[in-house]
Amino acid sequence: MALEQQINEGIKAAMKAKDEARLRALRAIKSAILLEKTAEGRAGELTEADEWRMLQKMAKQRRESMEIYQQQHREDLARKEAEELAVIEEFLPRPMDEHELKAALQAIIQQVGARGPADMGKVMGVATRQLAGKADNKVMASLVKELLQQG
Known part of the structure; x- marks a missing residue:
């Protein structure tokens, strides 16, 4: 199943389960997919490599934000970033050891x-x-x- 379909199904399930953290992360992924698909020079389709690159970029952003929030003793914001990171990592392939x-x-x-x-x-x-x-x-x-x- 394509990433976009998985995300849409996940959004529906998260809405039914009233899982705010998961819903927030899935909506962020869906937004990033739409931005990538409509970026200048794109034909409207993403390859698997494009999807992975996009998800890795999102994961990296969450890790960096989480680190900054922890340094500033903002555990509430760091926790939100960690929750989103966990959802994003579900869609990434298992990293090589x-x-x-x-x-x-x-x-x-x-x-x-x-x-x-x-x-x-x-x-x-x-x-x-x-x-x-x-x-x-x-x-x-x-x-x-x-x-x-x-x-």
């Missing part, structure tokens, strides 16, 4: 023929496309750097 990610990155390094740290851009270009939604780009970049320095 470090072992799986290293294996995938080593395969990409061999595929592009990278020899050292100077080839990091080539590796990251392929890795971000192939592993979209499955791993955090910061984690990927640090692992690629580590692997290229070893090899």
